[in-house]
Amino acid sequence: MRTDTGSIFRLEDYRPSDYAIPRTALTFSLAPEATIVRARLTVERREGVAPGAPLRLDGEKLTLRGIAIDGEALPVSAFTIEEGHLTIARPPAGPRFELLVETEVDPLHNQALMGLYLSNGVYCTQCEAEGFRRITYFLDRPDILSVYSVRIEADETLPVLLSNGNPGESGRLEGGRHFAEWHDPFPKPSYLFALVAGDLGAIRDRFVTHSGKSVELGIHVERGKENRARYAMDALKRSMAWDEAVFGCEYDLDVFNIVAVSDFNIGAMENKGLNIFNDKYVLADEETATDSDFANIEAIIAHEYFHNWTGNRITCRDWFQLCLKEGLTVYRDHQFSADQRSRAVTRIAQVRTLRAHQFPEDQGPLAHPVRPRRYREINNFYTATVYEKGSEVVRMLRTILGAGLFRRGMDLYFKRHDGQAVTIEDFLRVFEDVSGHDLSQFALWYHQAGTPSVTATTSYQPASRELTLEIEQSMAPTPSEPRKRLMHIPLAFGLVGPDGRDLPFGTAAGATVEDGVIHLRKRRHVVTFTGV
Ligand code: SER
Numbered sequence: 001m002r003t004d005t006g007s008i009f010r011l012e013d014y015r016p017s018d019y020a021i022p023r024t025a026l027t028f029s030l031a032p033e034a035t036i037v038r039a040r041l042t043v044e045r046r047e048g049v050a051p052g053a054p055l056r057l058d059g060e061k062l063t064l065r066g067i068a069i070d071g072e073a074l075p076v077s078a079f080t081i082e083e084g085h086l087t088i089a090r091p092p093a094g095p096r097f098e099l100l101v102e103t104e105v106d107p108l109h110n111q112a113l114m115g116l117y118l119s120n121g122v123y124c125t126q127c128e129a130e131g132f133r134r135i136t137y138f139l140d141r142p143d144i145l146s147v148y149s150v151r152i153e154a155d156e157t158l159p160v161l162l163s164n165g166n167p168g169e170s171g172r173l174e175g176g177r178h179f180a181e182w183h184d185p186f187p188k189p190s191y192l193f194a195l196v197a198g199d200l201g202a203i204r205d206r207f208v209t210h211s212g213k214s215v216e217l218g219i220h221v222e223r224g225k226e227n228r229a230r231y232a233m234d235a236l237k238r239s240m241a242w243d244e245a246v247f248g249c250e251y252d253l254d255v256f257n258i259v260a261v262s263d264f265n266i267g268a269m270e271n272k273g274l275n276i277f278n279d280k281y282v283l284a285d286e287e288t289a290t291d292s293d294f295a296n297i298e299a300i301i302a303h304e305y306f307h308n309w310t311g312n313r314i315t316c317r318d319w320f321q322l323c324l325k326e327g328l329t330v331y332r333d334h335q336f337s338a339d340q341r342s343r344a345v346t347r348i349a350q351v352r353t354l355r356a357h358q359f360p361e362d363q364g365p366l367a368h369p370v371r372p373r374r375y376r377e378i379n380n381f382y383t384a385t386v387y388e389k390g391s392e393v394v395r396m397l398r399t400i401l402g403a404g405l406f407r408r409g410m411d412l413y414f415k416r417h418d419g420q421a422v423t424i425e426d427f428l429r430v431f432e433d434v435s436g437h438d439l440s441q442f443a444l445w446y447h448q449a450g451t452p453s454v455t456a457t458t459s460y461q462p463a464s465r466e467l468t469l470e471i472e473q474s475m476a477p478t479p480s481e482p483r484k485r486l487m488h489i490p491l492a493f494g495l496v497g498p499d500g501r502d503l504p505f506g507t508a509a510g511a512t513v514e515d516g517v518i519h520l521r522k523r524r525h526v527v528t529f530t531g532v
């Protein structure tokens, strides 16, 4: 997909918005062609911003029905709407005000499948990356974290009304309508907002977290498909247990819902407490699915669930940092699959995917760093480089630090940045802080495109029992990066004898060699092993 907006977004141009939106209360009155969205936003001017600075909200494909500040309707002269923005020229000078915006959207004719759409009788949302602006006017950027309350009103023919967070009141309304309220206590960016309304079937289960909290689990599917969701439920419970055991990440809401529908074009999406999937990544039974279908379902269920901490509790400051959540979460789902299945077999499959999709990307005209520096259309950056290479970079970090320090770094990441929107620099800093390592050369893996090549030759001197290993790294230029800097490449190694057994050695010189890893930092290293 490419939507050329004409403007290029640059990493170095990032600056915080003038206003924050700490609270967002939404009421949806669902109707196929004219859904009314009432948004009550608590808007706060940030420190250091001039009182009355203009407030520029994002909004696309919206019909504005009303706008008011602190209960007073705004005259049309007080705001402008153009090119995807609603700008209030002079908001109140005080530090905080309440903005009420009423918009109308047309879910039935929303063919973009971004924002709120109606397909096969089910209302569904997709807001990553910039779909929320098709629901209401908002600061639709990931560093605006807000506590959401949602009320959904719909016909009783749509019995299931879901949104993020924990369920609140629900009940009947006049005229064959009913409502449900939801509250999500965890501040989140708008791209994690979700709403589903439909006549769906469900399977239910329960998970008790390690601190004894009971979580109600639901997987909602098109009627008649319920039994084919059982494997996904099993994978979900295993994911929840694994994330506690391996990363210390406990689930934080009273409910966790998955909705799987056939018309969802993103694959799967990690909306807080309400993951939405294309149902081909949820439904399977022994009659119709292959082994690799089961493995995929397990991996994708885990991936979206793991985002609850890596992506949702800690999110991205801006879309340049997409790998912060995606690379890390792919790394986590890879480790999960390796623990659930054969570590060697899953690793071979992951490397095959990397070589089949990411290597060609890195060698072609679209080569880009794991953390890009510019984009026109962020939807074009959900790439194998951001996801798969992003995961391999985290894996290398784990190789460099070892299991213990890596876990301590992750613990510090969760502790230090919970509830924040952060950057790759913040991520790397926690590992520097727990280990004392300087990761500045390693950080090139995020900043520089291209696949390094490493060649190795060995020679053995029987008389002195010395083995010499010559290793050289090189990297071909990529578009807009003619000169490449030398990378820090951790090379896990072992010496293996003709009988297939590990060969011991005495000392190693010529590179830093520790715990079975050779650290390449220069173009060429000649590593000498003695006592071989
Ligand atoms: N954020 C979603 C995912 O990767 C969609 O790309 O899980």
Ligand code: ZN
Residues within 6 Å of the ligand: 270, 303, 307, 325, 326, 329
């Ligand atoms: Zn993801």
